Amino acid sequence: MSKRVKEILSWYGSENPGTLGNLARLMNHGRLGGTGKLVILPVDQGFEHGPARSFAKNPAGYDPRYHFELAIEAGCNAYAAPLGFLEAGAADFAGDLPLILKLNNSDSLYSGSDPCPAVTGSVNDALRLGCAAIGFTIYPASAHRNEMYGQIRALAEEAKAKGLAVVVWSYPRGSGISKEGETAVDVVAYAAQIAAQLGAHLIKIKPPTAHIELDAARKVYEAEGIPIGTLAERVLHVVQSAFNGRRIVIFSGGAAKGRDAVMEEIRGIAEGGGFGSIIGRNSFQRPKSEAIDLLHEVMDIHAQHA
């Protein structure tokens, strides 16, 4: 095992060998295996945004097997999806790549100002499907955040006892903050900290903007002169906010966009010390060969900063 992966594992000293082994599986698989960098394919958009919005652009994606194949062929570190999508392929692709079972999901048919996902899977589901980790979304800033925090607390405790890793999607959203605030650098840094404090091993956040949402925070950012001018600076700050870089922080790719825009963002993340990317719509909504090409370029950028 590479020195870097060993070093990263050393940050998780409270975990049992089972969990450490699954963290190692996540870091050692695929094209970035051993670098300590990760690119993960997540496909929960069918549940979150509906099938047409997710898959009509590249209809191959309606088929659950497609995403397993895409993740394998592109050499992603892992594939993350809700129960149904994993059940529909886990036997056919058993042993082919690390899987992450998303244990909660929100649909868009009902939406209030304060989101709260439904719990849609269990730790035992993750074991029977052969997953390396559970995934869970929290929405800090939602009036229902405590319910989510309580759920992930219980699920993470069980997952860790059974040797699984814990991945938390930390997306501030809800009546506590503005729309712009969802990606504000102070809020994203705070979201990373909350996930880390909840015991996440891997934290997924959005690339932070230069906006500062909270007045109390702004004073400190200004007083201490925290650099937040470039994306790389902001990524450096949010990674520092996740236990001084001793938790794996990866960044979402966000809404589908042009390839140049994707790569520019990845470069900022990589320069700032981000541990990798989790690229959903920007990969599976492109034709497969184009998606693999894009994912490879993303991986190459991260690899250059390993």
Place this chain on the structure above:
Amino acid sequence: MSKRVKEILSWYGSENPGTLGNLARLMNHGRLGGTGKLVILPVDQGFEHGPARSFAKNPAGYDPRYHFELAIEAGCNAYAAPLGFLEAGAADFAGDLPLILKLNNSDSLYSGSDPCPAVTGSVNDALRLGCAAIGFTIYPASAHRNEMYGQIRALAEEAKAKGLAVVVWSYPRGSGISKEGETAVDVVAYAAQIAAQLGAHLIKIKPPTAHIELDAARKVYEAEGIPIGTLAERVLHVVQSAFNGRRIVIFSGGAAKGRDAVMEEIRGIAEGGGFGSIIGRNSFQRPKSEAIDLLHEVMDIHAQHA
């Protein structure tokens, strides 16, 4: 076993032989046995709408044995009902046809804008009554959807471990959408996707209309030119939305209506690749011989597209 049934079973590779066997039982029974098409008789209207609204038109239906007989004589693949109706006939008709125990039901004596059924049965009830599957209704778009999703998650995990199949009625309803939106094509497709992601083996939805409810979805339907002009086109789309046709999707018959209207709808469903129909009021509210005649015609249409 027919090649088609074997093919359909191959989509459920994560399930144990018990669950596969019960899926096979559902597909191999009755006049459509072996075709991969299903026509199921559901009778939960007594609970859902009250007895007079349900049974006064054809008073034979007050008797729980009547519906077993109807389903058997018509050659349905299965009969689905709440606990009481099954308890009242399951011994007399043991072994005569596959049963589906509806594990939740809503009555109409209290109704808010956001429905949430009561859990009225258990997986162990399904086992002691000899059922092949559990049934469960979710109401995406209800403020209480997460409670339902959480309930079916736990029930489905238990059912699968004990070798039962899982049938989900996915009926968007509630304050998240308009009345017209309940059968909008984008919403119905989304409902099929949600049920599939929750781990349903069989998904029951309503025939979709050409209406599009969600603005975010409309953009995609227009941009990608998804054909939704005819019922067949819409059915094709919603079946695709359930894992590219790798989950069994059947369609409800809806409110009682004229025979021609029924058949026109069935033809659209069959042409679009629907896996079958679940016909309640349009069968049991007719005199038995007429109902059987109608069901046979429905089966024949589906069989022609097998």
Place this chain on the structure above:
Amino acid sequence: MSKRVKEILSWYGSENPGTLGNLARLMNHGRLGGTGKLVILPVDQGFEHGPARSFAKNPAGYDPRYHFELAIEAGCNAYAAPLGFLEAGAADFAGDLPLILKLNNSDSLYSGSDPCPAVTGSVNDALRLGCAAIGFTIYPASAHRNEMYGQIRALAEEAKAKGLAVVVWSYPRGSGISKEGETAVDVVAYAAQIAAQLGAHLIKIKPPTAHIELDAARKVYEAEGIPIGTLAERVLHVVQSAFNGRRIVIFSGGAAKGRDAVMEEIRGIAEGGGFGSIIGRNSFQRPKSEAIDLLHEVMDIHAQHA
């Protein structure tokens, strides 16, 4: 469902519809379906006698799939085997025929005068493998009989609660009786009674000889002039001993022998009112086509007495 099967089900009035349904599945499957007669293929000899003694004569039988195929192609009512043999085929043949999971088995590498099988499966195993029934061997006359009776008591209670049928192999053996006594008519009749009293739905015994083992019994047989001269008379008596024929009693085929000897025995069983046969070595140790031919003849004889 046939009148005869309905009649037989009526004898099991304490059972829930799940168990009744599984009894019906056993009686309704295969060439004898609906007659109330059963021919079952049991293959536990690999465990009981070792692989070479069981399969060398017809090496196709080393393969677990072979026995599923044989049972299916011959139109047997069910196939009974230990855990490993069922696990090795239950998914591939899901839904193809009723299965019986043998929950205890004895090997021949250790043998004392008082046999006691090991428990090798569970009721939950039977559910996850999609079985219609559990099977269990008791050895009345063994010093360890009470341990076996206690095990089947608990397993049968659980199986009945979960809707499964219970098949008991009742083979008197052990230090309580002589070798000849194992098939003595009084002992076999007693074994049938014990299994029935333990709550078995289906009882498997050996064809009884005219020998009487127990002195206390002999007096009665003589005093009452119970006819035991022919096999048919003895079968009539042992079937009567199983609740006056209100429990399904089937007869083992015993060691491999010539076809004529098999058929003569079957005719005696059928004439005496036996419910069928469970034919292992005499079928799977013959080439498949010959075995199917033999099984068909056995079935035909039973069918003539239905």
Place this chain on the structure above:
Amino acid sequence: MSKRVKEILSWYGSENPGTLGNLARLMNHGRLGGTGKLVILPVDQGFEHGPARSFAKNPAGYDPRYHFELAIEAGCNAYAAPLGFLEAGAADFAGDLPLILKLNNSDSLYSGSDPCPAVTGSVNDALRLGCAAIGFTIYPASAHRNEMYGQIRALAEEAKAKGLAVVVWSYPRGSGISKEGETAVDVVAYAAQIAAQLGAHLIKIKPPTAHIELDAARKVYEAEGIPIGTLAERVLHVVQSAFNGRRIVIFSGGAAKGRDAVMEEIRGIAEGGGFGSIIGRNSFQRPKSEAIDLLHEVMDIHAQHA
């Protein structure tokens, strides 16, 4: 994944994706990865024979880390050991190779004619230590065999539900057979069959000799002319006895011996279609470089027959 590994996985159709994935991990790791052949390092001799007898010859082996290193450097498919040895290294070597937790062990400070190991670990231990499989020893022919069979039954059911693979060491021993009989071809074939029927995924047996222990078996071997003259012929027979080769059967290396004797035996195993070897004393009692050299030669022989 290689075609051969996919083929082998197809034999285990009743298992969930978690168990399939762990079987794949075992087959895909190390120098033999992907060939469908396995060489496993087992080190339970410290418990079974005592420390000096096990490690004095190569004192590096007193250190638990040594065996992890040996297995990794030699490119073994997996390392199997009791609780203490795995606890002493599982964190340091997390993710480095598949582990098998031996769940029962016998020491030599008390020995009767009928061995019965103690249960020394649990399925949850296997999960927290990150193991791919549980291991368990049965001693057919011991008076206590039923206790062992009952223990592995329960442990295997739990392991399979939680996505682990099950490895059974099947070593006939005890008052039921002679010393010579422990490796008799009929007994070893029977031992393989018993383990397979108990639901083992991987079966470890001893290389069989030409001796036949049981009279009842001898008749069949002679009557059917089963070739048992060479080790390759005997291996062919015992592999056939494990579900016609549809269960993975590997062979123990036995007591320490000269390199030539080891290789001759391996060649016989490989020619006969054995799936691999489990080499303990013949590897860890040699200096490390010599052991690796020996293991590589063993692997090469197996690879030539893949």
Place this chain on the structure above:
Amino acid sequence: MSKRVKEILSWYGSENPGTLGNLARLMNHGRLGGTGKLVILPVDQGFEHGPARSFAKNPAGYDPRYHFELAIEAGCNAYAAPLGFLEAGAADFAGDLPLILKLNNSDSLYSGSDPCPAVTGSVNDALRLGCAAIGFTIYPASAHRNEMYGQIRALAEEAKAKGLAVVVWSYPRGSGISKEGETAVDVVAYAAQIAAQLGAHLIKIKPPTAHIELDAARKVYEAEGIPIGTLAERVLHVVQSAFNGRRIVIFSGGAAKGRDAVMEEIRGIAEGGGFGSIIGRNSFQRPKSEAIDLLHEVMDIHAQHA
């Protein structure tokens, strides 16, 4: 924390921080705190030998508080006793020193050739009494060894999950070996290995004699020329036998004896690399000041070899 204690903790990488912290508490308390050496006061003789044999010589020892005071005043690392003795003082001395709850004990009112202690406490008892560790005695060589091994397996799993350390008294005794064999060097080394493989963190054994009990072992000791002439050499060997010194091995003081004899033994243990002593009768059966003086000298000898 001292470098040595850190080093020792690094050997227990599979344990959670709670268990590591309690191991550290044991090593950091008292006069030997931080040296990696331990002297523990055990008082279970009241249960094991009866009160008069244990306490009449120094009647202060009848009072449970006396032993807490002795251990505290002497600066022992910990005090180990059965449930009653700890309950009688744990509140008064809460926080004063680490406690070890002995979870099993044998009395002398019944004695067979094969001892098997009773389980007299639980892991929850240990938690509520504020203990740092559980203690458990195994008797390898007893016919009942497997029962003890199974008990400590379950108790250790629970203790580790709840953050406690596990101390195993490994005393070969029973019909498997001779009386002299109980302290034979091969047997003591084996006993240390067994305790380590069962997952003990701290192992308590008896000082080994030069006798060799087992023929199979003697061959190896002679062939490999393992030095066992002096106590120091034998201690070196048994410590090596406990995972090459990577498990803490401490030595019992045995029956009460003269001070010179005690010290000579301690010097041998210390020179051989033993981690410390557990001195019961030789301390609490002396007047307190004398006992403290003796314990201090024991500690000093161990400290000189730290």
